[in-house]
Amino acid sequence: MDFYHSEDNNKLRHVVNWIVDIVVVIAFAWFLVYAYGTQIVIAGHSMLPLLASEDVVFMDRLVYDFGNPDRFDVVVFQREDQKMNVKRVVGLPGETVQIKNDGIYIDGERLKEPAGPGRISLAGLAEKPIKLGAQEYFLLGDNRDSSEDSRFANIGNVSRDQIQGKVWFRMLPLVKMELIRSK
Template identity: 30%
Template structure:
């Protein structure tokens, strides 16, 4: 005995299969978009460097990936490059120099934390640090400076001052653009 399936029934199954496949693609794309948004807004975020304050580590228009999760588990550490809310409209990128309760100063081109000079391999020779301080970093704050010390608006500037830790967006982890400057920052 042979089965006979009317032509319209075969056509209906193909159409249903096509609709099912289209629906699966829509679901897959929706999941991909949601995951991308979660990653973008809660885990990693691109940041565009604006200005010369972090030269020679970072240059104007470099794009970096900012890790937004790390500081949910620990506070920033000295030497880390962070992005923070400087104003409601503007984010800055600078390097952590001192932590809450520490005293920071500079004299004769040497930065000191609690009276001890710090190693700064990221500073180009000839890049000067103007004398300042001493400044005691308030609890719940970090003291930040740009790597281009003579051209940086940072914690030495009263308008910026020590940065509240709750204003820190995250740690800059990777320079990803331009490709010739690709580099891990920690």
């Protein structure tokens, strides 16, 4: 009887292949959950109409390991009080941001925003020009009149280190399940 063609050896090879397949699937699933499966529950109405209170979104934690946030990305950041917040990137590192005449001005020019947020009745700290540092971002909620964001001293400019990831998918409520795209 040939050892390499025995029936017992074929069964063993089949079991080993099966175990290897399971380990590969588990490793791949772990990677996906780690990278894309961080759940964030939206608290408050600062991101209306895009995201409502109690919506559940997934955050991509790896996207900014390979790049930096872009203007209009919806990001998750950790506040100084350790709470997680979701806001939209408006000002990028090195830019000067000011809010006046119901609009956002970047380096003296009015920002052309896609349809949505509308007027801003309270400029807060951005009433005067704010120069962003090399690793700082200016974040605003989409519901500008009901958002605690970079316009206020308790949030202020958000450092790159505080940004945890990018919101990419709304999971709940099921009737609103969708990909979240930058404007």
